[in-house]
Amino acid sequence: MPFSNLEELQQRMQSGxxxxxxxxxxxxxxxxxxxxxxxxxVHLDQDSVIAQAQASDEHRKQHGARLLEGLPIxxxxxxxxxxxxTTCCSNILKGFVPAYDAExxxxxxxxGAVLLGKTNMDEFAMxxxxxxxxxxxxxxPWDTDRIPGGSSGGSAAAVAAGFAPAALGTDTGGSIRxxxxxxxxxxxxxxxxxxSRRGIIAFASSLDQxxxxxxxxxxxxxxxxxxxxxDAGDSTSMPVPHANTWLDACGKTDMxxxxxxxxxxxxxxxxxxxxxxxxxxxxxxxxxxxxEIVDISLPHTKHATAAYYVIAPSEASAxxxxxxxxxxxxxxxxxxxxxxxxxxxxxxxxxEEVKRRILTGAFALSSGYYEAYYTKAQKVRTLIRQxxxxxxxxxxxxxxxxxxxxxxxxxxKTNDPLTMYLADIFTIALNLAGLPGMxxxxxxxxxxxxxxxxxAPAWQEGTIYNAASAYESATTWHTQTPEVKS
Amino acid sequence: xxxxxxxxxxxxAQVNTNTKAFCGCxxxxxxxxxxxxxxxxLGMPGQLPVLNREVARKVALTGMAIEGNIxxxxxxxxxxxxxxxLPKGYQITQLFLPIVQKGLVxxxxxxxxxxxxxxxxxxxxxxxxxxxxxxxxxxSHIDLNRSGIPLMEIVSEPDMYSAxxxxxxxxxxxxxxxxxxxxxxxxxxxxxxxxxxxxVRRKGEPLGTRAEIKNINSxxxxxxxxxxxTQRQIELxxxxxxxxxxxxxxxxVKNESRSMRGKEEAHDYRYFPEPDLPPLKLSDEELAEIxxxxxxxxHQMHTRFVSDYGLSHYDAEVxxxxxxxxxxxxxxxxxxxxxxxxxxxxxxxxxxxxxKEINTEIADSPVSASDLASLLARISDNTISGKIAKxxxxxxxxxxxxxxxxxxxxxxxQITDSSAIDDMIQGVMDANPAQLEQYRGGKDRLFGFxxxxxxxxxxxxxxxxxxxxxxxxxxxx
Numbered sequence: 026m027p028f029s030n031l032e033e034l035q036q037r038m039q040s041g042x043x044x045x046x047x048x049x050x051x052x053x054x055x056x057x058x059x060x061x062x063x064x065x066x067v068h069l070d071q072d073s074v075i076a077q078a079q080a081s082d083e084h085r086k087q088h089g090a091r092l093l094e095g096l097p098i099x100x101x102x103x104x105x106x107x108x109x110x111t112t113c114c115s116n117i118l119k120g121f122v123p124a125y126d127a128e129x130x131x132x133x134x135x136x137g138a139v140l141l142g143k144t145n146m147d148e149f150a151m152x153x154x155x156x157x158x159x160x161x162x163x164x165x166p167w168d169t170d171r172i173p174g175g176s177s178g179g180s181a182a183a184v185a186a187g188f189a190p191a192a193l194g195t196d197t198g199g200s201i202r203x204x205x206x207x208x209x210x211x212x213x214x215x216x217x218x219x220x221s222r223r224g225i226i227a228f229a230s231s232l233d234q235x236x237x238x239x240x241x242x243x244x245x246x247x248x249x250x251x252x253x254x255x256d257a258g259d260s261t262s263m264p265v266p267h268a269n270t271w272l273d274a275c276g277k278t279d280m281x282x283x284x285x286x287x288x289x290x291x292x293x294x295x296x297x298x299x300x301x302x303x304x305x306x307x308x309x310x311x312x313x314x315x316x317e318i319v320d321i322s323l324p325h326t327k328h329a330t331a332a333y334y335v336i337a338p339s340e341a342s343a344x345x346x347x348x349x350x351x352x353x354x355x356x357x358x359x360x361x362x363x364x365x366x367x368x369x370x371x372x373x374x375x376x377e378e379v380k381r382r383i384l385t386g387a388f389a390l391s392s393g394y395y396e397a398y399y400t401k402a403q404k405v406r407t408l409i410r411q412x413x414x415x416x417x418x419x420x421x422x423x424x425x426x427x428x429x430x431x432x433x434x435x436x437x438k439t440n441d442p443l444t445m446y447l448a449d450i451f452t453i454a455l456n457l458a459g460l461p462g463m464x465x466x467x468x469x470x471x472x473x474x475x476x477x478x479x480x481a482p483a484w485q486e487g488t489i490y491n492a493a494s495a496y497e498s499a500t501t502w503h504t505q506t507p508e509v510k511s
Numbered sequence: 512x513x514x515x516x517x518x519x520x521x522x523x524a525q526v527n528t529n530t531k532a533f534c535g536c537x538x539x540x541x542x543x544x545x546x547x548x549x550x551x552x553l554g555m556p557g558q559l560p561v562l563n564r565e566v567a568r569k570v571a572l573t574g575m576a577i578e579g580n581i582x583x584x585x586x587x588x589x590x591x592x593x594x595x596x597l598p599k600g601y602q603i604t605q606l607f608l609p610i611v612q613k614g615l616v617x618x619x620x621x622x623x624x625x626x627x628x629x630x631x632x633x634x635x636x637x638x639x640x641x642x643x644x645x646x647x648x649x650x651s652h653i654d655l656n657r658s659g660i661p662l663m664e665i666v667s668e669p670d671m672y673s674a675x676x677x678x679x680x681x682x683x684x685x686x687x688x689x690x691x692x693x694x695x696x697x698x699x700x701x702x703x704x705x706x707x708x709x710x711v712r713r714k715g716e717p718l719g720t721r722a723e724i725k726n727i728n729s730x731x732x733x734x735x736x737x738x739x740x741t742q743r744q745i746e747l748x749x750x751x752x753x754x755x756x757x758x759x760x761x762x763x764v765k766n767e768s769r770s771m772r773g774k775e776e777a778h779d780y781r782y783f784p785e786p787d788l789p790p791l792k793l794s795d796e797e798l799a800e801i802x803x804x805x806x807x808x809x810h811q812m813h814t815r816f817v818s819d820y821g822l823s824h825y826d827a828e829v830x831x832x833x834x835x836x837x838x839x840x841x842x843x844x845x846x847x848x849x850x851x852x853x854x855x856x857x858x859x860x861x862x863x864x865x866x867k868e869i870n871t872e873i874a875d876s877p878v879s880a881s882d883l884a885s886l887l888a889r890i891s892d893n894t895i896s897g898k899i900a901k902x903x904x905x906x907x908x909x910x911x912x913x914x915x916x917x918x919x920x921x922x923x924x925q926i927t928d929s930s931a932i933d934d935m936i937q938g939v940m941d942a943n944p945a946q947l948e949q950y951r952g953g954k955d956r957l958f959g960f961x962x963x964x965x966x967x968x969x970x971x972x973x974x975x976x977x978x979x980x981x982x983x984x985x986x987x988x
Contacts (some may be wrong), residue, residue, distance in 0.1 A: 105557045118556065125550055127557060224557040230786035259559050259786050281696055343589050346600020347554040351653070367593055390591075390781035399783055 026294045027055055028188025028506045031096050031244040034190055038085070038095050042364040045085075045095030047076035049139055052097050056142070056188045062169055065183040067102055067160045068110045069142030077139040084137060091252055099189035100144040101180045103150055104130050104235070105224040112283030113226045114158040114179075116372025117355045127224025128256045129193065129235050133501040136251045138431050141189050145179030149345065150200055150228040151178050153448035154438065157378040162435050165208060167507040171432040174204030174448075181208040182237050182395045187508060191239040191248060195225060197232045198333055199427075199452025202464035205238055206427035206476025209505060210492070211239040211245045214452075216483045218263035221256030227344040229337035230261070241503055242494040243249055246271040249486065267487050274490035278498045281315035282316035283491070286420035288325035295455040296429040297398045299470030304426045307496065309466040309479045311424070314495055319420050323412040328405045329454040330446060335389045335402035336457070339409035348374060352445045381442065409466050414433065417482045422492055427464035427476035451478060461486050465493050473506075516741040517716045518677045518707060519669035519721075522684060523662050525638070525702035526696040532637045532661035533560030533603065540700050544654035552596025559787050562587075565571065566661040567691040567791055570610050570635050571801050575665060576691055577630055579614030583793050587635075587785035588674070588845065592778055596640035596653050604664075606782045608789065609634035616687070616804050618679040618809060620940060626660045626681050629668040635791075636662050663694070669718065673906055674737035678730050681705060686809055690834050704728050709740040710754065719744070720754040735885035736761040739768060812837055822849035836863075846884030849891055851865040857887060862902065865908055873937045878907050885914045893974055899923050926973045929981065932965075933974065936985050939964045949985055961986065 026048075029037075037043040074097070081095040096389040098461045105111045105123040106129075112118040126134070133140065135409050147157040155163040155178025164181035165171040166186035170426055173182040178341055184192050196214035198219040205212025213236045227233060229454040237248035250272060253265045263456030288309060293300060308318055350356035350370030360366035375383070389398035416423060427452060438445045460483055464476035477496070481488045497503055531538055533553035551558045556724035576579050586608040589601040615629035640655040665684065672675045685703060686696040696703040700881060706726065710721035722744070727736045744754050757778075759768040793801075807815070809831045830840045838859055844851045862883060863937040866876055886903060889895050895903065895918060906917045918924055926932060940947050965978050 109852075111556070113556075121556070123550075123556065125555075223559050226556045227787075258561060260561050261786075277524065337670045339783060341599050342781075343591050343599075343783070346591060347556070347598060349593060349595075349600060352553065352598065353555070363595070387781060390783050392779045392781070394782075395783070 026394075028240070029190055030240040031077070031093075031247060031294070032188050034091070035090075035094070036094055039090065041472070044138055045081040045087075045319055045430045048207035049074050049078040049097050049141065049173055049180075050094065051188060051385065051422045052141060059186065060188065063182050063186050063188070064161055065144055065179045065186060065188055066099070066142045067112070067114060067145045067158075067179065070109060070252070073470045074139060079187055081137050081139055086210075089136075091137035092247065093133060095139060096137070097141040097189055097191035098133060098248070099141045099183045099329050100130070101177050101192065101194050101266065103146060103195050103226045104143075104193060105226065106130055106140060107142065109144065109305075110354070111226070112143075112159070112385060114124050114146050114160050115348075115374065115376070115379065115485040116159045116390045117371070119203055119355060120157070121354055125224060127223035128258060130224065137161060138207055138251075144177075144192060145181050147176035147178065147200075148379050149196060149341070150233075151174040151341070151378050151382050153203060153435070153445055153497050154175075154435075155179065155182075155204070156435065156439055157376055162438050164435070165432045165473075167208065167305070168432065168433055171464050171473070172207070174207035174432065174433050176200040176204075177238065179213075180202050180207055181210055182326070184208070184240065185211055187506065189287060189319070191237060191244055193235060193248075193252075195228075195233055195235045196452075197228050197234075197337060197458065198448040198452075199458050201236045201238060202427045202452045202462055202476065202478060203449060206464040206478070207432040207474060209474030209476075209502070209507075210238050211238060211242055211246050211463065211465045211488070211503065212236065212476075213249060213463045214455065215249065215253060215486055216265075216461045217456075217467045218261055219253045219461075219484075220267050221254075221259040221485075222260045223256055223258040227339040227340075227437055232333075232337055236458075241274070242490060243275040245392055245463070245497035246275045246490050252444060267486050269302075273491050274487040275494040277491045278494060279315045280311055280495050283316040283422065284420040285318050285492070286321040286416050286423040287318050287323050288323045288326070288416070288423060288425060289322050289423035296426060298472060300426055300429065300431060300475050302377060302469040303470050303475040303476060306425070308424060310499060311496060314499055321416045321419055322425070323409075323416060323454070325405065325408045325412050325424075326454055329409055329457060330450055331487050332409070333449075333453045333457060334385065334446060336406065338382040338386030339399055340386070342383045342390065345379070345383055346439070370398040394508070399488055402495060404502065406457045409454050413454075413458050413460060413480070413482070417450050421481075422482040422488050425478045425479035425480065427451060431470050431475060455480055459483060461462070461489060463489050465496065466505070467496075467500070468502050468503070513714055514711050514741075514745050515672055516674075516737070517669045517712065517718055517721075518665045518671040518737060518761070519682060520671070520677060520708070521706045522665040522681070523638075523686055523704045523706075524665060524696055526566050526635075526661040526663055526693060527695045528563055528565045528569065528661055528677075530565075531659040531660055532563055532566050532635070536659065538660055543654070544656060548658065550670055552598065553655060554600070554658075558923075560785075562788060562791060563661065566635055567610065567793065568801050570633060570663045570792055572691055572805065573665075573688065573693045573752050573794060573796065574611030574614060574633055575802055575805060577611075577614035577616055578631075579611040580631065581793065581798060582608060582610055582612065583790045583798065587788045588782050589785050591781045594639065595651065596658070598640070598658055599987075601908060602637055602639065603785055603788070604636035605634035607784065608790075611960070616680055618676065618683045618685055620679070621673065621675050626676075627668040627740065628676075628801045631666040633663050633670050638662050666741040667720075669710075674734045674741070675782060677707065677737055680735050681730060681733060684830060687858070690809055692806070692834075698729055698738055701728065702947060707732055707733065707737055707740075709737055709744070711723060711744045711748070712743055712795040718829045720756050722754065722756070723758045724761050725758060725771065728944075729763075732761060732763050735763075735766060736768060739766065744770075779931075787922075799865075806834070816840075820855065822852060822855050826852075826855045826859055829863075830855060833873070835872065839873050839876070839880050841856060842880035843884055846881050847887045847891075847961070850887070853890075854884075854887060857883060861904055863892060869908070874903060877911055882907060882914065889914055889918065893925055893927055894918060894969065895923055895925050896975055899925070923972060925968055927977060932973055932977055932981055934984065935965055935968050935975075936961075936978070936981055939968060940985065947986070951988060958982070958986070
């Protein structure tokens with residue numbers, strides 16, 4: 026049961042074989058037994074979970090099942106959940122309990138989902154290894170000496186470890202796709218504007234998008250169809266076309282007529298040869314399924330990381346100003362004056378990586394440097410977007426590795442932020458271009474999961490679901506699970 | 512060479528929408544602190560701004576009224592600084608591409624000549640909350656009711672050359688906003704605030720270094736602050752010093768300004784585009800709709816009053832100072848169309864003076880336009896004289912009674928019966944034979960004496976025109 030997918034759980038509830046309360050209890054029992062090894066959850070209110078499950082069972086009885094009826098979903102601690110701790114895994118928000126749900130959370134509740142606690146993450150989603158969390162690192166269920174990826178590392182580890190059948194993540198530069206890749210899951214970052222950001226704690230507003238992390242492509246589409254949709258409360262959200270076709274798009278078993286772009290810039294030196302081989306194998310499989318592989322170029326890819334590490338920290342430096350110790354969150358004791366209240370509270374509340382990014386961002390925006398950094402980075406962003414536009418004149422979809430390497434050891438890169446930043450080298454460009462991207466399991470390298478990344482034009486999630494479900498139907502990689510010791 | 516002061520002004524006017532700029536909270540003034548707040552204007556985690564389009568429409572209307580360019584696409588930016596009453600740690604404003612660029616505000620300089628002050632731009636921004644330090648030296652209180660209140664910042668070019676011109680500009684702008692109903696511009700409520708950029712130069716020389724004076728919130732303080740600053744800079748330079756670029760705070764109690772921060776301590780606000788808000792787009796249809804809602808503006812009203820009602824420029828000026836006053840006048844003329852000039856006199860000279868004594872605005876006048884019209888009607892139909900009418904107006908303001916009721920109650924009805932008037936004139940002639948003889952002997956100026964006597968006998972109620980006419984005839988004998 027721990028490795029069931031949403032579809033299977035739903036069938037068991039529908040047939041009366043099980044119910045939401047029983048399912049929730051069994052996951053919570055597993056979490057209780059094994060979370061200490063993985064550190065995937067940072068907050069779990071068992072009473073609340075049971076109450077939600079009971080209400081769901083009642084709803085099923087009275088009114089029938091909704092789209093996510095009784096399905097437990099783990100929630101990254103970046104989503105505000107009404108009446109429950111929401112900390113972004115930062116000391117500065119320790120004990121913060123919002124009075125409101127994020128719009129996505131509201132949508133999940135409305136669809137009958139049972140919110141199964143809050144998962145660990147890199148502090149304010151800033152990290153690629155889940156080592157910057159104020160609650161300590163998350164361990165990869167495939168090898169607990171290794172990182173699960175980040176920043177949605179807790180969500181990825183929770184699903185990989187069988188603590189939950191699915192989870193919510195957010196992705197600013199790869200934070201869904203990279204941990205999905207490293208933990209062997211299906212993780213989608215949708216088109217920017219698909220999912221309301223309201224109530225999701227902001228890291229970099231022009232890049233942040235929430236998305237589902239699941240075991241299967243169909244589960245992913247099911248969650249997406251609930252999460253996506255325009256919200257008047259988020260001015261950057263947009264009407265989402267074709268959302269009602271996504272579930273059907275998952276029925277594909279071949280790739281006939283599909284043109285898949287293979288960008289040479291994503292098959293470079295520095296990529297783990299084993300990883301590269303798994304991706305080449307996957308592309309061969311796609312060809313066997315009827316796809317045409319087309320060599321393409323995305324020439325500005327090499328500048329993506331640099332541009333990202335100007336734009337994201339710049340936005341973050343402003344987004345994180347509200348954590349000032351005045352109205353909520355951590356406030357230092359007995360500050361001597363107002364400046365101390367700010368600087369000491371923030372010094373005590375924020376971790377090293379967050380401080381590094383605030384400083385980087387504040388510097389990039391400062392007078393005299395703005396043009397050289399922020400303006401230039403925005404120009405690069407435009408070039409990257411144009412790269413993709415040109416590529417999509419030739420192909421329907423692009424396939425790349427999601428990560429150049431498999432999960433690395435905990436502590437291996439913590440002292441070298443620049444190397445750490447390269448972990449997102451293949452995922453960042455999509456955020457800059459606002460495009461949808463998915464990582465799906467495509468085998469193991471060195472005994473660890475490898476993720477195949479699909480990139481589609483904006484609003485073409487359906488194309489991704491087509492391709493990914495066809496690939497999934499022809500392979501068994503998505504059914505592999507780690508052995509988790511208690 | 513003589514000195515010249517050069518002034519540019521930045522006005523922060525509160526846009527008078529019912530709800531805040533980026534959330535649905537009420538903008539009602541004076542509510543209990545922190546009761547008009549929500550997660551958005553409190554800067555809670557994950558909360559996002561949503562533009563109140565009414566703000567954009569009102570600012571666009573203001574821009575059209577000053578003949579500015581309305582940008583069909585404008586953008587929002589973040590201005591970053593830390594202050595306890597700024598919940599997000601940044602203010603949403605428009606730096607790089609504001610909604611209105613350029614424009615003109617018309618004023619009269621000290622010689623009464625028309626002149627235009629150029630507007631650099633008008634942009635939308637949100638207000639911060641209010642910090643209150645008065646109760647304790649250890650504790651400050653923060654009221655976030657004002658956080659997120661919509662403002663338009665109207666930035667002029669340095670086109671004013673005296674404190675009086677600056678005040679004339681502010682008054683003209685103030686009047687315009689009220690006419691447009693885009694700001695209530697109540698200065699006591701902080702809805703119309705002004706910062707002044709002041710520099711001095713010898714005539715003909717390039718601009719000098721400017722100082723920015725903040726916190727000048729009445730027309731009087733603006734004049735005082737600018738005059739003080741002009742004098743300070745001139746004295747500084749004449750004593751061999753140089754003006755430094757700085758921000759100064761006006762102290763209206765001590766009548767002086769003091770340095771708040773110099774150029775070195777100036778904030779780096781690290782402006783950058785607001786990623787939570789898409790560009791503000793105004794479609795052609797929306798712009799046309801806004802333009803169609805443009806009310807008559809003060810100078811247009813002035814011209815129309817002169818041409819349609821034959822008013823003097825002075826009266827037209829007075830009556831077009833506010834929309835309320837103009838509306839009162841037009842209602843008055845409509846109810847009593849016979850003599851618009853007389854109506855203007857009665858309103859501007861009689862009623863306004865009396866309202867001023869009781870500290871009442873025209874909008875709250877106890878005597879309505881139709882009340883005043885019926886008073887004028889009684890003058891026209893000779894029921895009462897103009898002189899008696901002034902007493903009736905006093906009574907109306909005090910008692911609230913109708914004109915006819917007062918005339919009735921006080922027995923003020925004019926005597927227009929010619930035989931009765933003849934009788935009274937005869938009586939006066941009989942009682943003053945000596946004067947009569949002198950008059951008939953050529954002492955014409957005694958005529959006034961006889962008028963006075965008749966009026967005295969009739970307690971002023973006799974129709975003065977008839978008295979004049981009959982007296983002339985009867986005195987001839």
